Structures are given as C-alpha cells and as structure tokens.
Ligand code: HEM
C-alpha cells in the first residue's frame with residue numbers, strides 16, 4: 175500500500191521547502207481559478223463556515239425570543255423569517271455541502287490514489303454555482319427575508335407569502351446544481367479513477383458513504399429543482415399547479431418536496447457515518463467490524479431513503495393506507511442505520527481505544543445519532559405522530575440527528591484531517607475541552623425540546639404558555655454553551671495555522687492512502703501512482719515502516 | 726504523440742480512461758435529467774387522472790399536425806447528430822462540421838415552429854397567467870375552465886422546459902462547431918462530440934414522450 179515515497183516532517187527547519195498544494199502559488203487569483211480538488215475543498219470550507227455563522231446568528235435570535243413566553247424580542251412576522259432563514263442557511267448552504275464538498279473533495283481523490291477528481295473544472299464550477307446561489311439567497315435575506323419555513327409549502331409560498339420567496343427559490347435552485355455536480359464528479363471519480371489494486375472492497379468506508387450520498391444527490395436534487403421551478407412559475411406566471419384556487423393541489427408540492435428532502439437528510443448524515451467509520455477504526459486500532467455490512471448499509475439507506483417521504487405527511491390529508499405503508503417503510507430504513515451503530519460498537523469491543531478529539535466526536539455521534547434515530551421511530555408510528563407532529567419533539571428529533579449526528583461527524587473530520595490539510599497540529603487539550611462543551615451544550619439545548627414537544631408545545635410559534643418556560647430557558651442556556659463550544663475550535667484551529675507544531679505525514683498512524691503523502695499534500699497528491707495490496711483498516715497487520723511522531 | 730498529450734487532461738492516465746469517465750459522467754447527468762423531467766411527468770400523471778376530460782379537451786386545442794412535424798424534425802436531427810458522431814470517430818472534420826451545422830439547423834427549425842405555436846396560443850388567449858380567457862365553445866367536452874387551465878399550465882411548463890433544453894443543446898453544438906473548426910477533434914479524441922450527442926438524443930426522447938402525452942389524448 176505504501177508504494178509512494180514518504181517525506182514526513184515537512185516544514186522542519188533545515189530541510190528544503192517542499193512544494194505542496196498551499197505553497198505552489200500564492201494570491202487570490204491562484205485560488206479563485208484553481209482546479210485542485212484540495213484547494214476547492216478549502217474554498218468550500220470558508221464559504222460554508224460563513225453560512226454556518228449566519229445560521230447560528232439566526233438560531234441565537236430564535237432562542238433569545240423563546241426565553242420568555244411573551245413575544246418580546248421580535249414580532250411574529252420576524253420570528254417566521256428567523257426560523258426560515260436559519261433552516262435555509264443551515265440545511266441548504268451548510269449541512270448538505272459540508273462533509274462532501276469539503277472533506278469529500280479533499281480526500282476522495284487521495285483515498286483512491288488519484289491525482290484529482292474526474293472533472294476538476296466542473297468541480298470549480300460547482301463552487302461558483304454554490305457561491306452564486308449563496309449570493310441570491312443572501313440578497314433575499316438582506317432585502318427583508320423569507321417566511322415560508324425551509325419547507326416552502328405551497329400555496330403559501332407560491333401565492334400568499336409577501337416575502338422574498340422567488341429570490342430565495344432562485345438561490346436554492348442554483349445551489350442544487352452545485353450539489354448535483356459534486357455528486358456526479360464523485361461517482362465518476364470513484365468508478366474510474368481508483369489506483370491499481372484498489373478494488374471496491376478495499377475502499378475506505380468514507381468513500382462508500384460518499385458514493386451512496388452522491389447517488390442521492392444526483393437522483394433527488396433534480397426533483398426538488400423542478401418543484402422549485404414550478405413554485406416559481408406559479409408565483410410569477412400564475413401557472414396552476416399547487417394552488418387550489420388555480421386548480422392545483424398543494425399535496426403534490428409536499429410529495430415532490432419530501433421526495434427530495436427526506437433523502438436529503440441522508441445526504442447530510444451518510445458522509446458523517448463515513449467519517450465515523452474511519453475515526454473509530456483508527457482510534458481502536460482495529461479493522462472495522464463487518465466492513466461489507468457498513469458498506470452496503472450505506473447503499474441500503476440511499477435506496478430505502480427514497481421510499482419513505484410520506485412520513486412527513488401523515489397528518490396532511492394523505493390516505494391512511496398510504497400512511498401505513500410509509501410508516502412500515504420508515505421503520506425499515508432504521509435497520510441499516512442500526513446495523514452501522516452495532517458494527518461500530520463491535521469495532522470498539524476489545525480494541526485499544528484512545529480518546530483523542532476526533533474520537534470524542536465520533537463517540538458523541540454514535541450516542542446522539544442513536545437517540546435521534548430511535549425518536550424517529552416514535553414519529554414513524556402513525557398514532558404517536560398525530561400527537562407529536564409539528565411539535566418540538568420533531569425539532570429535537572432532527573437536531574439530534576443533524577447537529578448531534580452530522581455536525582459531530584463534521585467536527586470529527588475537521589480534527590482528524592486538519593493535520594493533513596494544513597500540515598499543523600491543533601492543541602489537543604483545547605480540542606477535548608471544546609468537544610466536551612459541545613456535547614454538554616448540545617444536550618442541554620435539545621433534550622428539553624423532546625419533553626416540550628411531548629407536552630404539546632408546537633414548533634414555529636414565538637409565544638407559548640408560561641408553564642413551558644423552565645424548559646425553554648434550559649434550552650436557551652444550552653444554546654449559549656453550544657455557541658461557545660463552536661467558537662473555541664474556530665479560534666484554536668486558526669491559531670494552529672501559524673503556531674501549531676508541524677504535523678508530519680501521519681500523526682495518527684492511520685491507514686489509508688491519504689496518510690502516505692506528506693502534509694500538506696503535494697499539488698498532484700502522489701509522486702507515483704500508488705499500488706494497493708491490502709484491505710482498508712489493516713491496523714492489526716504490520717505497522718508502517720516510516721512512523722511519524724505520535725501525538 | 727504530442728497531439729495526444731494536449732487533449733489528455735492531467736488527472737487521467739490515458740485517453741481511454743478519459744473517454745470512459747466523460748461518458749459515464751454524461752450518463753449520470755442524464756439520469757439527473759430523467760428525474761428533473763420526472764417531477765413534471767408525475768404532476769402531469771396526477772392531474773390527468775384527476776381531470777381526464779379536461780386533459781382530453783385541452784389536447785384538442787393543440788394542433789397535432791404541428792406537433793407531428795416537429796417530431797419528424799427532431800427525429801431527423803437525431804440522425805444527423807448520430808452521423809456527426811460517426812464523422813468524428815472517423816476523424817472526418819468537414820463532414821463533422823457539416824452534420825453539426827445541420828443538426829443545429831434542425832434544432833432551430835424545431836424552436837422556430839415552437840415560437841409560432843406559442844404565438845398562436847397567445848392569439849387564442851390560451852396562455853395561463855398571461856392572457857387566459859376560457860374558450861367560448863369547447864371542442865368536445867364541456868369542462869371546468871379551471872381544469873383546462875391546469876392542462877395548459879402543464880403544456881407550457883413541460884414544452885417550455887423542453888425548449889430550454891433544446892436551446893442549451895443548440896448552443897453546445899455551436900461551441901463544438903468552433904472547436905471542430907479549429908481542429909480540436911480527431912479519431913482519437915472526440916469525447917465532447919460523443920457526449921453532446923448523448924445529450925441531444927436524450928432531449929429528443931423527452932419530446933417523443935411529450936408529443937403523445939400532450940397532443941394525442943383521445944384523438945380518434
Ligand atoms: C433513523 C431513521 C429515521 C426515522 C425513522 C425518521 C423519522 C422521521 C419522521 C417520521 C419525521 C416526521 C415527523 C413529523 O413531521 O411529524 C421526521 C422528521 C424529520 N427528520 Fe427524521 N427520521 C430518521 C432519520 C433522520 C435523519 C438521518 C435526519 C437528518 C440527517 C432526519 C431529519 C429530519 C428532519 C429535518 C425532519 C423534519 C422536517 C420538517 O418538518 O421540517 N431524520 N423524521
């Protein structure tokens with residue numbers, strides 16, 4: 175597996191400066207015109223961080239409003255806009271691109287021993303498309319915002335809302351193409367660019383997870399794109415498609431929307447699952463238990479995920495018969511998710527586990543994702559969903575999965591591959607501390623919301639009965655802790671760029687082709703195309719001859 | 726072979742890998758397109774089953790002869806496109822350019838006829854949202870004008886989206902003509918022509934579905 179010569183200890187004084195992807199050339203232009211998948215990953219990292227911060231500010235305002243039962247901070251119209259813009263920024267502009275566009279871009283070519291993705295210029299174009307979509311949506315926000323909810327239900331969105339629906343819709347429509355192009359690029363890259371000897375079942379599970387994600391991206395995104403077009407046509411040209419007054423049917427919109435947006439939740443979670451597989455194997459020093467099961471469960475999730483959208487519509491007037499079928503299918507999708515959790519746990523069993531920051535996040539993922547998934551089953555059960563639908567229980571459910579799961583995976587990836595991407599080590603003590611703060615803050619924010627929802631507090635209102643106040647204050651307090659937890663890594667990661675110790679090629683002594691290159695990697699990743707001779711995660715076989723320093 | 730090196734992108738090992746990658750990429754893109762149009766066809770299916778008579782009546786308001794001519798035009802353009810790809814494979818530059826231009830011409834004829842058809846609908850006051858007025862007499866079924874409105878909405882959304890794809894296709898061919906003119910293609914390297922051909926045939930096939938679904942309901 176280690177056919178490429180290794181040049182560890184880059185950046186140590188005395189050695190000649192080695193060309194890497196960061197120092198081959200400088201200047202804004204060299205970044206804006208780059209076709210290097212690694213630089214494009216960094217461009218995405220910067221852009222999605224901006225949207226993460228923006229979404230975070232909206233969230234802070236929402237939680238601030240909900241500290242008291244009265245509507246005192248913002249008006250109800252403003253509140254509608256806040257939760258809409260929070261959802262739009264976080265889901266479409268942060269979470270969907272997050273791991274694929276940053277780490278997938280950076281790592282997939284390196285993990286499969288390629289010089290770049292199959293279509294580097296398309297890759298750059300997809301970042302530009304993302305940015306243009308971002309500009310539109312940002313303009314819509316700056317010019318007064320949108321208030322339809324991130325779900326854009328018609329006919330409110332297509333006829334009645336007085337906010338910037340069309341502009342936001344255009345932004346999200348454009349953005350969709352960046353997601354499609356990324357997925358397309360990964361599919362072709364994974365099919366056609368693997369190094370000699372790298373068979374499908376030697377691929378890292380991160381790559382399998384991204385393959386499944388990419389399938390969803392190219393199959394689901396066009397459907398939401400056309401739904402958005404139809405909303406826009408109905409709004410601008412008064413075509414009659416969703417608005418009953420024009421002869422249309424609003425349920426059709428919900429079907430089309432959730433046909434994408436349920437699979438989209440797997441676009442958000444599958445890449446994190448890929449990260450967790452890598453991290454768990456590395457920090458247990460064991461091969462992943464049940465590799466083929468984890469690989470195929472990703473595909474199973476991608477396929478089954480397309481068959482369950484109706485669980486968002488149990489109370490919207492869909493037939494009971496349809497509801498029952500969607501309920502059963504939804505339960506089925508929990509099986510491959512559980513398969514993964516069991517296999518990760520089995521990997522930990524009797525491993526020599528160490529608890530560096532990436533591992534803390536990965537373990538956090540497993541616990542919180544499990545809670546999120548199990549509460550999903552409450553919601554998938556017809557009778558209980560009638561009680562829980564559109565309450566804070568749903569809000570807690572999906573935040574356990576998206577923040578507790580997907581963002582934990584994102585943070586794990588950030589810490590695990592930061593040394594590879596930047597050539598610098600981050601301060602481990604601070605990182606562990608931040609992971610703890612995030613874990614505590616997260617649970618304090620969202621656990622009370624399960625209780626609130628169960629007690630009947632509906633989502634999307636800015637006033638509530640006084641008896642809910644205690645739990646809401648807990649939640650707001652948790653949110654402030656969570657915010658601190660996210661700001662600490664922002665600070666120390668930036669700090670490490672300048673002051674962090676040099677990382678060496680393989681600070682975690684991890685397996686995988688990306689660790690056989692120096693950090694930061696050279697412009698074309700590998701000096702010679704590597705030849706792969708062993709499985710992924712061969713942690714129990716001979717160690718690498720060229721151990722870099724251990725952290 | 727210096728020629729080979731200029732067309733082989735750095736990330737690929739050889740021309741074959743590059744060819745396979747671009748073909749697979751286009752197929753993946755076409756799958757995306759199938760789902761994109763799939764949303765429209767789903768909506769069509771839902772409303773046609775809800776308002777069968779209105780769809781039949783609406784279809785009678787379209788001129789099937791124009792639709793048929795356009796179908797013929799597009800089928801011919803698929804032939805010329807296939808011949809263009811063939812010329813590219815054989816490295817025949819002149820005939821490649823000729824067939825590409827012919828395909829563009831047929832595509833433009835299609836679009837021209839479509840413009841004519843749309844303007845006709847405008848005069849008949851049948852464009853939803855712009856000047857729709859319920860027709861005074863119905864041709865066969867007396868239906869709720871609101872339902873006719875839905876049919877026409879789908880007619881314009883679907884054919885409009887298809888026409889947009891045609892416009893994109895014609896522009897892509899224009900770029901190929903320029904590249905072919907400059908001698909970019911050879912019997913070793915013709916991926917862009919091949920891939921554009923796939924796209925062109927796809928857009929034609931969409932029309933093959935649109936024509937009967939929109940023009941030929943209860944035409945007997
Ligand atoms: C493990 C299996 C899962 C099950 C059984 C499940 C089940 C459900 C059900 C039944 C609902 C509808 C509740 C309602 O509106 O009344 C729901 C909502 C939701 N779920 Fe899940 N879910 C699962 C996994 C996920 C994942 C992986 C994500 C995201 C990464 C996610 C994100 C969401 C979101 C965003 C909503 C609410 C959408 C909205 O109305 O705004 N779920 N889930």
Ligand SMILES: [Cu+2]
Pocket residue numbers: 435436439482483485486
């Ligand atoms: Cu769902």
